[in-house]
Amino acid sequence: MNSPKVVRIIVLLIVLSIVGGVLKIYGSIVGGSKSVFVDAATSIANTIAILMILKFFKEGMEPPDKDHHYGHHRLAIGGSISMLMLYSFVAGVVTVDLINSLGKAYKVGYESPIYASIAIVPYGLAVLIAKRSYSIVSSYGGFTAIELIESIVSILSSFGGAAISYIIDFSGAIVLTGYLFYELVENLRQVVIAISDVAPKDVIDRIIRVAEDFGVDVERIRVRRIIENIYHGDIVIKIEPGIPIEEAHSVADTIEKELRKQGIDVVVHVEPSKES
Ligand SMILES: [Zn+2]
Structure with a gap:
């Protein structure tokens, strides 16, 4: 692994993630869409996750010392574990919000689909870069891919929410939350495999x-x-x-x-x- 190169890639991903996140948060606040809210909440988790990945990756590069005779490589898994924690937290917050607003009508503005659409650009770039990179970063790419899928679902459903009925927007939010739980289970499986002492x-x-x-x-x-x-x-x-x-x-x-x-x-x- 070429450490300065990985760090440069991660810094670029952080910038893209922040830009995309700010756009989505703004769109969900101004437009009031629940689906864009789920989208925005996961994008905050996404940004913090990539910062944690960078922190643990750097620590993992440290050479062996008195208390880590084999080196610190496995500290890098802290990044994946942080990611699981952050997305689990978001899944909980979003679930409570959806349960609380069950059956209550609300208004969706066109700002929500518009800003969610613009956010596709930075997230699209981040996914492309992460997927082609080292596996520490590419598991982040998996979660960033959710951001892309979420963008598409939230654009369509918040647009439907603004043009037709809030129920379309609400359904979009439920679909996104369901997918988030699915990705959590998938990623837990991968983290467990990563620490299972596999012999290829x-x-x-x-x-x-x-x-x-x-x-x-x-x-x-x-x-x-x-x-x-x-x-x-x-x-x-x-x-x-x-x-x-x-x-x-x-x-x-x-x-x-x-x-x-x-x-x-x-x-x-x-x-x-x-x-x-
Ligand atoms: Zn040590």
Whole structure:
């Protein structure tokens, strides 16, 4: 991961998110649309979320120290967890608001669909940038994609609310809230997978290939993803009995170094093969 580049991308996303959020908040206050309100509330969460992602990403880049021997990589997951918290909070606020206004007629102004329409531009750009970026940022892209979908739903329903009946606007707000809950469940699943010590098949294959390149067989592999493309683990390799310890150590050392270059930080344990 190229840290200054990621930070620059995140700063750009923050600016886009603030611009989009301000437009939506203004549209929901002036026009009185409930669907644009749901939209605006999630956009506030969106902006705070990207700030949290930046904070945890920077902390995660810190090198190993006395209390974190393996480095601080997993602190970056704090960004995803903050995002879940913020959107859950918004889901609660919005649900209470919708329950309270159930069955009460209200007026929707055309300002709501107009400002929600303009907000599509900055959010559209943010989604495009985030989706093409590193996975820490692309999970943010998932939530920002809600902002886009929300913009479209809230434009249509608030327009219907202004032109025909508030019920159309209210229905739009319910649909948006339902989708927010769905995304929360999806993202919780992804965070749980991210911390589940998964051992991807292609990483196992890569370890075996590197060992074979140095002419040794691998007896056992334990590897787990720490974050993104960083892995930790230990492997046991077989070396012919009778080979001097210096030579065996040198092979183990070379394999460790080669794997470390690929982001795989493993301890190599040497055992004599038992064929004799
Ligand atoms: Zn530390």
